[in-house]
Amino acid sequence: MTAVSDPRQMAYIAGQASDARVNVEIETEGMTLNIGPQHPATHGTLRIIVKLDGERVVAAEPVMGYMHRGYEKLSEVRTYPQVTTLVNRIDWLGSFANEVPFILAAERLMDVEAPPRAQWIRTALFELSRIANVVLFLGDMGVQLGAVTPVFFAFRDREFVLNQIEAVTGGRFHPNFDRIGGLKDDLPKGWIDETKGVLGRIRTFCDEMEDLVTGNEIFQSRTRGIGVIPADVGLSYGLSGANIRASGVNWDLRRDGGIGLAHDQLDWKVWTHPDGDSFARYWVRLQEVREACDMVDQLLDGIPSGPVMAKVPRIIKVPAGEAYVETENPLGIMGYYVVSKGELVPYRVKIRSASFNNVSITPWLLEGTYVPDVVSILASLYFILGDIDR
Amino acid sequence: MNSALTFAVELAWWQQTSIRAVVGLLAVLLPAGTLVYLFLFKMMSFMQSRLGPMEAGPFGSLQLLAEVGKFLQKEDIIPVKADRIVFKAAPFVVLISTFLLVLVIPAGPDAWFIDVDTGIFLALAVSSISVIGILMAGWASSSKYSLLGGLRAAGQLVAYELPLVLAVMGVVIQAGTLNVQGIVMAQATGEIFGWGGIGNPFIITQFLGFAIFLVAVQAELTQPPFDMPVAESEIVTGYLTEYTGLRFLLFFIGEFATAGIFSALAATLFLGGWYVPGIDPTSDLFNVIGPAILLGKVILVAFLIFWFRFTYPRFREDQLQQLAWKVLIPLSLANIVLTGILKVVF
Amino acid sequence: MSALPKLALPRVPGLVKGLGVTLKTMVRTLTKGSHTVQYPRVKEAPTPRARGVITLHEDNCTACMLCARECPDWCIYIEGHKYKAPPRRPGGKPRQKNALDRFDIDFALCMYCGICVEVCPFEALFWSPEFEYSEPRIADLLHDKSKLGQWMETVPDFQEYEAGSEAKKLQVPR
Numbered sequence: 042m043t044a045v046s047d048p049r050q051m052a053y054i055a056g057q058a059s060d061a062r063v064n065v066e067i068e069t070e071g072m073t074l075n076i077g078p079q080h081p082a083t084h085g086t087l088r089i090i091v092k093l094d095g096e097r098v099v100a101a102e103p104v105m106g107y108m109h110r111g112y113e114k115l116s117e118v119r120t121y122p123q124v125t126t127l128v129n130r131i132d133w134l135g136s137f138a139n140e141v142p143f144i145l146a147a148e149r150l151m152d153v154e155a156p157p158r159a160q161w162i163r164t165a166l167f168e169l170s171r172i173a174n175v176v177l178f179l180g181d182m183g184v185q186l187g188a189v190t191p192v193f194f195a196f197r198d199r200e201f202v203l204n205q206i207e208a209v210t211g212g213r214f215h216p217n218f219d220r221i222g223g224l225k226d227d228l229p230k231g232w233i234d235e236t237k238g239v240l241g242r243i244r245t246f247c248d249e250m251e252d253l254v255t256g257n258e259i260f261q262s263r264t265r266g267i268g269v270i271p272a273d274v275g276l277s278y279g280l281s282g283a284n285i286r287a288s289g290v291n292w293d294l295r296r297d298g299g300i301g302l303a304h305d306q307l308d309w310k311v312w313t314h315p316d317g318d319s320f321a322r323y324w325v326r327l328q329e330v331r332e333a334c335d336m337v338d339q340l341l342d343g344i345p346s347g348p349v350m351a352k353v354p355r356i357i358k359v360p361a362g363e364a365y366v367e368t369e370n371p372l373g374i375m376g377y378y379v380v381s382k383g384e385l386v387p388y389r390v391k392i393r394s395a396s397f398n399n400v401s402i403t404p405w406l407l408e409g410t411y412v413p414d415v416v417s418i419l420a421s422l423y424f425i426l427g428d429i430d431r
Numbered sequence: 432m433n434s435a436l437t438f439a440v441e442l443a444w445w446q447q448t449s450i451r452a453v454v455g456l457l458a459v460l461l462p463a464g465t466l467v468y469l470f471l472f473k474m475m476s477f478m479q480s481r482l483g484p485m486e487a488g489p490f491g492s493l494q495l496l497a498e499v500g501k502f503l504q505k506e507d508i509i510p511v512k513a514d515r516i517v518f519k520a521a522p523f524v525v526l527i528s529t530f531l532l533v534l535v536i537p538a539g540p541d542a543w544f545i546d547v548d549t550g551i552f553l554a555l556a557v558s559s560i561s562v563i564g565i566l567m568a569g570w571a572s573s574s575k576y577s578l579l580g581g582l583r584a585a586g587q588l589v590a591y592e593l594p595l596v597l598a599v600m601g602v603v604i605q606a607g608t609l610n611v612q613g614i615v616m617a618q619a620t621g622e623i624f625g626w627g628g629i630g631n632p633f634i635i636t637q638f639l640g641f642a643i644f645l646v647a648v649q650a651e652l653t654q655p656p657f658d659m660p661v662a663e664s665e666i667v668t669g670y671l672t673e674y675t676g677l678r679f680l681l682f683f684i685g686e687f688a689t690a691g692i693f694s695a696l697a698a699t700l701f702l703g704g705w706y707v708p709g710i711d712p713t714s715d716l717f718n719v720i721g722p723a724i725l726l727g728k729v730i731l732v733a734f735l736i737f738w739f740r741f742t743y744p745r746f747r748e749d750q751l752q753q754l755a756w757k758v759l760i761p762l763s764l765a766n767i768v769l770t771g772i773l774k775v776v777f
Numbered sequence: 778m779s780a781l782p783k784l785a786l787p788r789v790p791g792l793v794k795g796l797g798v799t800l801k802t803m804v805r806t807l808t809k810g811s812h813t814v815q816y817p818r819v820k821e822a823p824t825p826r827a828r829g830v831i832t833l834h835e836d837n838c839t840a841c842m843l844c845a846r847e848c849p850d851w852c853i854y855i856e857g858h859k860y861k862a863p864p865r866r867p868g869g870k871p872r873q874k875n876a877l878d879r880f881d882i883d884f885a886l887c888m889y890c891g892i893c894v895e896v897c898p899f900e901a902l903f904w905s906p907e908f909e910y911s912e913p914r915i916a917d918l919l920h921d922k923s924k925l926g927q928w929m930e931t932v933p934d935f936q937e938y939e940a941g942s943e944a945k946k947l948q949v950p951r
Contacts, residue, residue, distance in 0.1 A: 074575050096579070096748065123849040126890035158941070187655050187745030190799055193479035197812050204824065211828040211904060217890050225895065227944040229826065230937040253742070253798045256791030259656055260744050346941030355896075412579070413659070413747045477806040478799040481813045742799045743792070 076415070078107045085426025089403065091415065098415060101407035103400050108430040116390035121147055121221060121357050124390065128377075129215040131394065132428045135174030135371035137166045137206070140219040143390070145301050146366040146379040147221045150359045155301065158347040159223035164303040165340040166206065166218065167368075168333045169236075172243055173202045174371035175283075175326050175333075178423050179250050182323055185420035186263050191253055198246040201239040208232055221357055223350035233341045240334045247331050255324060264319035268406055268418035271317060278405070279398035282373030284422060287325045288317035294369035302368070307339050319421035326423070358385055372396055372428055392431055396424035455544065458533050462691025462729055463684050467495050469730065470737040471687070478741050498680075505676035510573055513673065517571035522674070522681035524564030529688045531557040536695050537612050539705050539721030540713055550611035551603060554696060555596050558651065561689065562588045565660070568682075569670035580669020583748055584653060584660035590755040591650035591657075597763035598643040601770040602633050602700045615704040630708055634701040636773075639766045641701045643759055648693045649736060650755070652686060656743040657751055690736060691729055698728035825933040827906035828889045830920075831882055832928035834950050837901035840875040844893035844902060852886035853893060854879060882925060884910070885918040903949060905931045 077088040086107035092100040112131065116124045128143055129136045141163065148155065155163065180195025203213040209228055210216035218225050254260050270280065272288040285292065293311040295304040312328040314321035361383040367376030373395025380389040399422050407415055472494055476483030484491030509518055535550045537543035547553060562585065569581015603609055606617040614633075621631025634641050650657040661669040671682055698704060705721030746754065814821055823829065840857030856879035861871040894902040905928050912918055920928075935946050 072575060074579075119849060120847070122847070122892050122895075123890075126849055126888060126892060183744060187658065188743055189475070189655075190479055190741055190802075193481065194802075197480050200812075207827055208824040209826070211824075211826040211891065212889065215889070217892075225891075226826075227942040228939040230939055233939060249798050252791070252794040254744075254795075257743065257795050258791050259746060261791075262750055263744060263747060344939075344941060346943070348943045411747060411749075413745075474803065477803040477811070480802055480806055480811055482806075482811045482815070485815060738796060738799065742795045 074412075078104075087400070087424075087426055087429065089407075089415070089419075091407065091412070093412065096412050098407050098410050098412065101404050101415070103403050105397075105400065105429050108426045110427075110431065112392060112431045113390055116387055118386060120385045121359065121387065124387065125219060126215070126217050128392075129217055130427060131392065131431055132174070132370065132372055132375070132396075132425050133214060134177055134425060135170040136214055137170040137210075137216045137218065138174075138368070138370045139375065140217070141167055141302070142300075142366045142368045142370075142375055143377045143379070144219040144221055145368070146364040146377045147357075147359055147381075148301065149364040149366060150362050150379065150381055151221060151353070151357075152360075153222050153351055153353055155223045156347050156349065156351055157303075157345045158227075159349045159351075160301060161303045161340055161344045162209075162224055162228065162349065163219065165236075165337055165344075166209065166216070167302060168337045168340070169202055169206060170216075171371040172330055172333050172337070173199050173206070175330050176202070176243065176246065178326055179247075179254070179323070179330070182420045182423075183254050183260075185416050186260060188254065188257075188260070191250060194246060194249060194253075198242055201242055205232070205236050205239055208235070220350065220353075221359075222353035223348070227349050228344075233344075236341060237338065240337055243334050244331065247327060247334075250327060255320075255327065261320060263413075263417055264323065264421065265316075266318050267414050268319045268410070268421060269317045270402065270406065274405065275317070275402070278402040280373070280402060281395050281398060282369065282371075283325045283329060284322055284373065284399055286311065286313045287321035289313055289315045294367060294374060298367065298369070300366060300368055303340065304336075306343075307336055309336050309339075319417050322421040322423070356385070358383065359387070367393065370395060372423065372425060373399060375428075394428045394431055396426075396428035397431075400424050400429055451544070455530065455533065458538075459529055459688045459692070460684070462695065462726065463688035464495055465726070465730070466691050466694075466733050466737075467684075467687050468492060470733060474734070474737060475741050502676050502680040507677070508673075508675050510673050512573040514571040514573070517567050518673075519678070521564050521568035521571060522678050522685065524567060525561045525685045526564075526681060526688075528557055528560035528564065529685055529692055531560070532689070532692045532696070535611050536692070536699055536725075537615060537705065537721075538725050539718040540612075541715075542705075542718045542721055543612060546610070546612055549609045551599055551609045551614070551700075554611070555592075555599065558595075558693075559588075559592060561651075561685075565670055568674070572670065572673040574673055577670050577672050580660045580672070584670060586748065587650060587653070587657065587659060587751055587755075590752055591647045591759075594643050594755060594759035594763050595647035595651060597760065597767060598640040598647060599700060601637050601640040601763075601766045604767065604770045604774055605633055605636060611699060615699060615706060618703045619706040630703060630706065632701065632703045637701060637766070637770070639762065640770075641697070643763050643766070644697055644701070645732075645735060646759060648690075648697065649739060650751070652690050652693065652736075654690075654736065654740045656739065656745050658745050659748050659751060690733060694729045694732040694736065695725060697732045698725060702728050702732070704728075823906040823908065825906060825936055826904070827908075828891060828904050829906040829908040830884070830904075830910060830928050830931075831887070831894060831925065832903045832905050832932055833880055833922065833925035834901050834903065834929055835877060835880075835922065835926055837899045837950065838877050838880065839899055839901075840877045840880075841898065843896050843898065847892050847896045849890060849892065850886045850888055852883040854881040854883070877922070880922045880925065881919050883919045885915050900947070900950070903929065903932045905929075906933065907931045 072093045074091050074093055075088060076091060078086040088104040088107065090102045090104065091098050112127060115127060119127065125140050125143060128139045131139045176195050176199045180192035183191035206216055207213045209232060210218040270284070270288050272285070272290050275285045275288050276290065291311055291313050294300070295302070296311060309332055312325050312332065314325050359381045361381055363378065363380040365376060365378040367374050374393070375395055376393035378391040378393070379387050382388045403419070406418060410418065472483045472491060484494035487493040487497045509515060532554055534544040535554045565584045565588065566581050569577045569584065602614065606614040608614060608617070618632050619630045623631055623635065653660045661671060671679065674682060705717055705725045707724055710716060840855055842855055845851070845853040845855045857875050857877050859873055860876055862874045864871055891904065894904055907928060932949050934949055937946060938944050
């Protein structure tokens with residue numbers, strides 16, 4: 042933090058930053074520290090203003106919006122295929138999963154159902170993007186806590202999953218593959234066997250993470266009992282996904298929501314953990330990756346034959362109406378509220394993103410913790426900036 | 432080199448001093464460069480399933496030179512409110528500690544810089560000077576991140592001085608002398624239950640001391656799992672945050688030089704230093720191959736240090752302190768008591 | 778609530794197991810090679826469907842402007858003119874046809890979404906996995922008609938589909 046010596050300049054800056062309560066001088070008690078927006082710990086440009094007393098946090102406040110790209114406004118002037126392209130970029134690690142609730146909402150408005158083969162492949166890609174997303178988290182939490190090696194293993198094994206996604210869709214990070222009424226194209230020959238091999242690698246990676254991270258006593262002492270979120274507080278703040286399942290709430294939209302994916306025809310279980318601390322959130326996500334591997338195995342074994350696209354007109358005009366669909370995305374619950382007036386473009390798209398609610402608990406959660414624990418807690422909550430700011 | 436360099440020719444005083452200075456510089460920089468290349472560039476990469484630098488020189492061996500060149504051409508930025516004199520002096524204070532430390536380590540029966548009767552005591556004393564340098568860096572940077580890092584460093588480094596010293600005490604008791612050359616000779620000429628085949632490397636009887644020494648060294652170097660002061664994901668680089676270019680390079684090289692020197696100290700105290708079994712410890716051959724043998728043992732010990740560094744996450748500050756005060760110090764005290772008893776009994 | 782697998786009290790402490798993982802990876806990298814390749818000496822081939830660059834088969838293009846309209850970034854620039862082609866049979870009317878004057882794609886703007894390739898009704902646009910076309914000047918990233926036609930040589934044939942698929946394999950016009 043560079044300091045300014047001219048008192049007028051200092052007063053100007055202090056006035057500009059008055060809403061952020063940034064102190065320009067070092068006080069002996071109540072030091073205000075800016076974590077971010079450029080910082081190795083925050084997954085992107087998130088700014089957290091913490092007021093410290095020594096190494097203890099007295100108050101914390103997240104400041105978001107540094108990465109706001111105006112998705113909801115853009116959607117008002119983009120056709121449905123174009124919006125599908127754009128929403129890939131909200132949660133850029135599990136990108137296929139962003140398209141799914143939007144397409145499902147549009148399909149609900151058009152009263153069109155994708156054929157079974159399309160639904161199964163859609164679910165398989167959905168779970169693959171969950172694997173790609175959470176595998177990175179498993180490595181990334183190690184880095185936030187100081188272990189430099191797990192993240193390289195995560196990137197290495199994630200490459201295989203991305204190669205599989207690329208083999209089907211053509212894009213590693215931005216597949217743009219879901220269409221209203223089905224999918225853009227069918228699976229290439231040999232993809233199913235290759236993907237099964239990749240799943241074996243991911244399972245080996247999960248075992249490595251058990252040895253390297255969860256079994257590590259240092260990691261456990263840094264995460265057990267840290268950042269405990271009781272179930273009722275979590276639910277009242279709108280936490281979703283693995284964050285709330287780690288507090289013991291047995292709630293998963295893949296099982297409890299009535300959405301157009303093939304999860305109800307698979308044999309799988311929901312993982313929860315009673316503790317609600319950072320370790321629990323890591324552990325639940327590790328089990329979810331393993332579970333997702335099993336799900337993809339079952340899906341690939343049982344893909345029904347048939348077309349991948351229902352009969353929809355070439356130029357899509359969605360009839361008037363509104364629909365809200367939410368799905369269990371890798372980061373949490375993501376929902377799209379689509380209002381249509383019967384034109385080529387939607388009238389309004391409201392995006393309920395998981396990370397926005399997940400981050401909202403930080404003022405309550407970070408009070409009274411140590412500065413190192415701030416990073417551990419933020420890492421375990423696992424938000425993506427694109428998801429917060431949209 | 433000892434007080435009179437005896438080569439074929441008798442050298443003048445200034446020639447001897449310049450040779451001493453060059454050799455001293457090499458003794459610090461060579462282990463630093465070797466450790467940086469072998470462990471930071473290569474071993475870390477292999478542990479992470481990648482190859483590391485491969486372009487600069489064969490297998491990337493000249494990467495460090497490239498990095499030095501890169502750092503030299505960077506802009507020298509000093510924060511406006513920083514205390515300029517203290518800010519600039521801090522890296523040198525840390526380096527002074529390293530250079531003083533290398534003086535006591537012998538590389539052969541006659542290849543030493545100084546041979547004082549309180550060698551180990553001197554070594555441990557000067558190793559604490561780096562704490563002052565780190566505090567200077569943290570305070571003079573006038574940045575909240577640096578301040579946090581400096582304060583964390585102060586607490587941690589002072590706390591881990593004690594296990595370091597106490598672990599060495601066991602060796603001193605067993606060897607019977609504070610003189611470093613004497614300790615090496617005691618290992619070279621000692622016997623294990625009457626068998627003098629490989630001498631008596633103190634790691635066999637002082638394995639607890641060795642373990643404590645390694646942990647304390649890890650903490651003294653602020654390496655993971657004890658790198659709270661430089662916790663990259665929290666306070667950017669702690670006390671190093673405001674240092675750029677050449678000043679950062681001084682800290683960087685200093686850190687690896689100190690790692691090399693401490694490894695050399697561990698090798699000298701526990702593994703026998705420049706001695707390998709099979710050759711008479713007073714022969715002149717050791718003056719030639721002694722440095723190479725010592726370097727080999729340094730690489731071995733440093734392998735352990737860096738292996739821990741790349742595998743473990745970091746401790747929190749209070750957990751760190753608890754480990755030092757509640758676990759390491761009682762263990763090392765117990766080690767001393769046990770060593771004393773066994774020394775009297777046998 | 779699901780039952781937790783027992784956090785087994787490890788016979789080998791977790792710290793040692795972690796060391797084992799890194800050592801194993803190091804040995805594996807030294808003996809079997811790393812997972813990375815030294816680009817540009819070794820190049821990994823992308824999958825056939827990879828979206829590398831868009832190519833144009835000019836004969837099929839009728840300058841209908843659908844791709845330029847549907848592009849989210851408006852990075853396709855098309856200019857065409859109408860001309861009267863001679864009648865197919867003697868005594869018939871002259872036919873009005875479109876000719877393509879200019880077809881530029883600005884790859885500095887392109888999002889690689891593929892909407893243009895998809896909406897083209899005449900199968901004039903194709904994807905190619907070629908990706909090594911970076912330029913020192915941004916202006917050179919505007920590929921004109923001839924350059925887009927040159928990329929057609931790098932377009933791979935469409936792949937076979939998996940068993941159970943009803944999709945028809947298309948042909949790439951050569």
